[in-house]
Amino acid sequence: MKFxxxxxxTLKESVLDPQGVTIKEALHHMRYNQIESVRLGKFVEISLDASSAENAEKLVHETCRKLLVNQVIETYKLQALSPVSQKEA
Structure with missing residues (x-):
């Protein structure tokens, strides 16, 4: 099945996010003073082939831990995992 x-x-909460701080300051200069904080991150979309949703999820977590995420300073969250229909493949 395709998924x-x-x-x-994102950076761990304990890690300073200088880009986020700079963007927040720029927003405040633009009078968006309601903005309390900004943290930047990455969105990764992965297309994969696996025998089941459980195996697909395991593979995604494994690739995140081994390559996509620097676990010293970053954390990740699997936002969605969905099967892809033949039409979408």
């Missing part, structure tokens, strides 16, 4: 996974990678 699509959506993964969001």
């Amino acid at each position: 699509k996974a959506a993964v969001v990678v």
Whole structure:
């Protein structure tokens, strides 16, 4: 079966996000003072072939831990995992 996974990678809360701070300051200069904080991250969309949804999820977690995420400073969340129909493949 074919699947699509959506993964969001962000810096850990304990890690300073200088880009986020810069964007927040720029927004405040633009008078968007309601914005309290900004943290940037990455969105990763993965297309994969697996025998089941459970195996697809395991594969996504494994690739995140081994390559996509620097676990020293980043964390990730599997936002969605959905089967892809033959039409979409």
